[in-house]
Amino acid sequence: MDYKKMVGLLLVGIIILSIMIAYIGPEQIFDSIKKANIYYVLLAILLQFIIMFLWNYRWSIISTELNIKHNMLQLFAILIVGLAINDLTPSGRSGGEPVRAYLLSKTSNASFKQTFATVMSDKIFDTFPFMILAIFAMIYLIFRVHISQVMLYTLIIALTFFILALLFLIYICFNEELGVKVINWVFTQLDRFTSRDFTKYHSKALSAIMDFQKNLKYLMKNKKLFILASILSFLSWFLELVRVYVVFLAFGTNVSLGMIAAVFLVSTLVGIIPALPGGLGSIDGLMILLYSVSGISASISTAATIIERAISLWMVLILGIIILPYFGTGVLDKVEMT
Secondary structure (H helix, E strand, C coil): CCHHHHHHHHHHHHHHHHHHHHHHCHHHHHHHHHCCCHHHHHHHHHHHHHHHHHHHHHHHHHHHHCCCCCCHHHHHHHHHHHHHHHHHCCCCCCCHHHHHHHHHHHHHCCCHHHHHHHHHHHHHHHHHHHHHHHHHHHHHHHHHCCCCHHHHHHHHHHHHHHHHHHHHHHHHHHCHHHHHHHHHHHHHHHHHHCCCCCHHHHHHHHHHHHHHHHHHHHHHCCHHHHHHHHHHHHHHHHHHHHHHHHHHHHCCCCCCHHHHHHHHHHHHHHHHCCCCHHHCCHHHHHHHHHHHHCCCCHHHHHHHHHHHHHHHHHHHHHHHHHHHHHHCCCHHHHHHHC
């Protein structure tokens, strides 16, 4: 893993956010933060931990279906590390999934193919509700908030790209023939552009994709699991919206859940596009802009966004960095070799 590049991109995101704060007025923003009701902020932090518990419980029931023995507290620690890696990598916020699969494999003695299937199932269960809610959020913004045509087209393109990419990924996950073709194509390109012999890795990848697909199909056919995991996903997304609502209450501002859902989901959607770690700069900027356009003062919009991101991004990131050494300092490099 290129740590220098990661830190560099993180600094770029911080610089972009600092420029936005300087443009809006740092004195007004920090004055608003000072006046924030601490009890509402603490409630928002509590909600974040409840949300993470729901994510952990969903992953636990998925892992149990594949008879992967695990400790709930240890699984929670792995989840936090995975979330932190997601926030550090500008790869569509998906860099933490292989880390989660590797650490679960390491702590449970299950195969990586099995643990990766649980992580991908967890990702699919989390993404479908988001996709449905993001479409409704887009419709809400179109009819309730006056946004420019450029922004509207950008959001539509982002949503379309996201849906197509997700459907293609799911199709690869379940279609064995296409999965094999994609693996063969990747290694053909590697052979063309490098002199290194990848034969051993090629056969290993083909074996892995077939075993992975078998485990994933087994999980998706379980109706009880599908219903329970879907309920947990919708509940966790709803609580994420409530967390943002509570943050605004800390500033004495009552914002409708519809508006919060629209801004939060659309901003998250844009943040998924590979750019900067944790969507830093893009998510923050879009949230501030959309809240301001909807009639909330720029200083309150920025202050609320800073607190919200401190809870949902920076708190999780710091926790993940603190926990990571427990699993070994070379974990990230080992994942790359898996």
